[in-house]
Amino acid sequence: MLDGFLSESMIGRAREAKLLEVAVHNVRDWATDKHRTTDDRPFGGGAGMVMKCEPVFAAIEQVQSPGCRRIYLTPDGVPFTSALAKELSQQPHLVLLSGHYEGIDQRIRDSVIDQEISIGDYVLTNGTLAAAVVIDALARFIPGVLGDENSLTTESFTSKLLDFPQYTRPAVYRGRSAPEVLLQGNHGEIEKWRHAQQLKKTQQVRPDLLK
Ligand code: ADE
Helix, strand or coil: CCHHHHHCHHHHHHHHCCCCCCCCCCHHHHCCCCCCCCEECCCCCCCCCEECHHHHHHHHHHHCCCCCEEEEEEEEEEECCHHHHHHHHCCCCEEEEECCCCEECHHHHHHHCCEEEECCCCCCCCCHHHHHHHHHHHHCCCCCCCCCCHHHHHCCCCCCCCCCCCCCCCCEECCEECCHHHHHCCHHHHHHHHHHHHHHHHHHHCHHHHC
16 A cells, blocks of 8 residues: 555655655564464454454564654544644654554553544545555655745645645636735735635635634
8 A cells, every 4th residue: 555655756855865764564574373374362352353463462572762752543542733743853763553453452552552643534444545655744844855944834724724726827728817915916915815825715614623
C-alpha cells in the first residue's frame, strides 16, 4: 500500500534528498510460530480478531530508539491537525503503528505506545493509509520538502482560515473571467480581496473555525 506513495512525487523526492527517512516493516516478520500469527480471537467474545501482544511488542522494541515517539493510528485517537503535523515534523524519530483487524490488545497501547492519533471520524480498513496521511502532512513542515517556502505560511489552517481562490491564464475561459482585482496588480487591493474571500469561504463551509 505504501510503495507508490513513498517513492513518487514530493515524498519520493524528499526521501531521495535525505530530508526524510521512512522504513516500512511488517509485524508478521516478528511472529514466531509456524503460521506467523499476528492476531487472535478477542477475550470475552465478539466479532473480529485482535492483534496479539507478542509480535507487536517485539517489532516496536526492535525499531524504536531512545526518545522516539511511538504512535498508534486509530479512529479512537486524538484528532490529527496541522498543528500536530508540525509538532511531529520536529521529532527526530517516529514509530507509526498501523492496526489491522478489529483492534489491538490494549496492553500494546498501555505499554509501547506514546500517542494515539485519528485522521478523521470515519473507519478505514486499516491504519496504513492513516500513517501515510500523517507522513505526508508532517513532511510538508520539514524545511526543503516544499519547493516554495511561502506556500506553508499562506495556506489553509496556518492562518485558521481556509484558502482564497486562485486563478491563472487565460484571463477569460469559456466566458468566465478571473476577478478584475487580480489582473490589476494592486497588491493592497489583492490582499484585501483575498482576505475577504477567505472569510466568506470559511463562514460557508467551516464556521467552526471562526469561533
Ligand atoms: N484506522 C482506521 N481508521 C482510522 C482513522 N480514521 N484514523 C486513524 N487510523 C485509523
